[in-house]
Amino acid sequence: MFSQQPQDLVVVAGQPVTLPCSLSSYHGVVLWIKDGLALGVGRDLSGYPRYTVIGDHSSGEHHLRIQRVELTDDAVFECQAIQAALRSRPARLTVLVPPEDPVISGGPVVSLRAGDPLNLTCHANNAKPAASIVWIRNGEVLNGAMYSKTLLRDGKRESTVSTLYLSPSNIETGQQIICKASNKAIPNGKQTSVTIDIQHLPLVNLSVEPQPILEGNLVKFHCSAKANPPVTLYRWAKGGSIIKEVSGDTYEVIVDHSFFTEPVSCEVTNPLGSTNISRNVDVYFGPRMAAEPQSLQVDLGSDAVFNCAWTGNPSLTIVWMKRGSGVVLSNENILTLKAVRQEDAGKYVCRAVVPRVGAGEKEVSLTVNGPPTISSTQTQQALHGEKGQIKCFIRSTPPPDRIAWSWKETVLESGTSGRYTVETVSTEEGVISTLTMSNIVPADFQTIYNCTAWNSFGSDTEIIRLKEQGGSQGSTGSSFLFFKSHVFFFFFFFTKSYHK
Numbered sequence: 001m002f003s004q005q006p007q008d009l010v011v012v013a014g015q016p017v018t019l020p021c022s023l024s025s026y027h028g029v030v031l032w033i034k035d036g037l038a039l040g041v042g043r044d045l046s047g048y049p050r051y052t053v054i055g056d057h058s059s060g061e062h063h064l065r066i067q068r069v070e071l072t073d074d075a076v077f078e079c080q081a082i083q084a085a086l087r088s089r090p091a092r093l094t095v096l097v098p099p100e101d102p103v104i105s106g107g108p109v110v111s112l113r114a115g116d117p118l119n120l121t122c123h124a125n126n127a128k129p130a131a132s133i134v135w136i137r138n139g140e141v142l143n144g145a146m147y148s149k150t151l152l153r154d155g156k157r158e159s160t161v162s163t164l165y166l167s168p169s170n171i172e173t174g175q176q177i178i179c180k181a182s183n184k185a186i187p188n189g190k191q192t193s194v195t196i197d198i199q200h201l202p203l204v205n206l207s208v209e210p211q212p213i214l215e216g217n218l219v220k221f222h223c224s225a226k227a228n229p230p231v232t233l234y235r236w237a238k239g240g241s242i243i244k245e246v247s248g249d250t251y252e253v254i255v256d257h258s259f260f261t262e263p264v265s266c267e268v269t270n271p272l273g274s275t276n277i278s279r280n281v282d283v284y285f286g287p288r289m290a291a292e293p294q295s296l297q298v299d300l301g302s303d304a305v306f307n308c309a310w311t312g313n314p315s316l317t318i319v320w321m322k323r324g325s326g327v328v329l330s331n332e333n334i335l336t337l338k339a340v341r342q343e344d345a346g347k348y349v350c351r352a353v354v355p356r357v358g359a360g361e362k363e364v365s366l367t368v369n370g371p372p373t374i375s376s377t378q379t380q381q382a383l384h385g386e387k388g389q390i391k392c393f394i395r396s397t398p399p400p401d402r403i404a405w406s407w408k409e410t411v412l413e414s415g416t417s418g419r420y421t422v423e424t425v426s427t428e429e430g431v432i433s434t435l436t437m438s439n440i441v442p443a444d445f446q447t448i449y450n451c452t453a454w455n456s457f458g459s460d461t462e463i464i465r466l467k468e469q470g471g472s473q474g475s476t477g478s479s480f481l482f483f484k485s486h487v488f489f490f491f492f493f494f495t496k497s498y499h500k
Contacts, residue, residue, distance in 0.1 A: 017093065018063050097128040102122050103122065110194045111197040131181040146163045148162075200272065218253070219253060223249045256283070306320070308335070376451065377464070404452050404453075405435045
């Protein structure tokens with residue numbers, strides 16, 4: 001009878017195991033049966049190098065020793081005493097196989113684009129029983145992984161796959177995520193890990209120093225960027241035009257007014273794409289004309305509208321004035337003169353001032369279309385027996401169509417008639433018409449002379465008398481009167497020269 005019989009055992013592959021078998025008062029042949037097949041006769045197990053029958057034969061000990069258990073040893077074993085027709089109870093030897101080292105697809109560094117979700121897949125293969133897989137981050141188990149297993153062809157081992165999904169908001173670059181696989185063969189499990197590498201477009205900041213800055217001084221642009229993968233290219237532009245001579249992360253330049261309106265941009269590129277950022281410079285600069293006012297010619301009684309636009313930094317002040325007058329007519333870009341009169345004609349100045357930076361001005365003319373206006377001294381002098389002249393000055397826009405001198409029964413517009421000659425000279429300010437008389441006679445001092453001018457808007461007439469000039473005192477008086485008659489011309493030319 002059996003004093004020891006084999007028992008069901010569970011053993012991890014690679015470990016040794018002994019199946020006991022002892023019979024009392026039996027000295028015959030003992031066979032070990034594996035899944036119904038005899039392993040050998042007596043103690044001869046030459047066909048199974050890892051198998052050995054051990055114990056004291058004379059005492060009936062026939063224990064089966066298996067070195068380095070393998071999956072093929074996972075079977076039912078019996079110990080049989082042939083001559084006694086005895087069979088031990090069947091003993092199930094269950095071989096446990098730990099999983100192979102787990103593998104995370106794409107490891108050891110898993111890269112993904114910022115904003116994308118993370119899908120991690122871990123394989124734990126060739127385990128018996130199938131491995132359980134858990135995911136760990138920062139010491140905490142992550143829930144929600146999908147799990148599946150596949151039975152291998154040997155019908156004993158299984159491979160396990162676990163897939164972990166993490167939303168973009170639940171991952172950070174540099175995080176380490178662990179896949180741990182375990183089964184009964186290795187309760188403490190095996191593990192592997194991956195490091196998360198979140199790639200993103202360059203994150204760019206563009207600084208400008210110093211600000212504000214006066215035009216003509218040096219300014220420094222610095223383009224700092226964080227990028228994964230690293231930055232491969234910097235490209236600079238101003239107002240949309242590429243600055244070819246600059247390729248690094250810093251751009252230094254002497255600034256002018258254009259930097260106030262034309263932004264400088266820095267475009268940073270890495271393998272994922274480009275990020276562009278731009279900045280204007282707070283440049284202080286004096287007035288620069290944006291819309292130049294135009295001189296106007298308007299009809300009498302109509303409105304005159306001048307438009308004058310300046311740019312400047314800091315904010316500028318605009319002043320409209322008439323040349324020669326200290327009266328401020330407007331502080332806006334637009335100057336409107338309602339129902340203009342002849343006396344509104346003249347020069348107007350649009351002046352812009354940027355405090356503590358500079359000033360500028362632009363002059364325009366207003367010409368008023370209307371009937372002629374005659375300016376003359378009503379009494380002019382001449383010497384008896386000498387050649388004498390009387391003059392009238394006509395301001396007229398448009399220019400006079402006709403100028404005529406008339407006295408007694410005579411009308412003369414130009415040329416010579418007897419002792420009389422009429423000459424007309426045009427100047428920038430108007431027309432001078434001169435009536436010249438040769439050999440002055442006493443009757444000339446008794447005559448009334450009319451100077452009349454016409455244009456499409458109307459006419460004007462001036463009555464002039466000739467006075468006899470006498471002696472040296474008279475000569476002095478004549479010079480004074482001549483100056484008086486031409487005071488307008490002298491004043492105009494003096495003013496013009498002064499302003500130039």
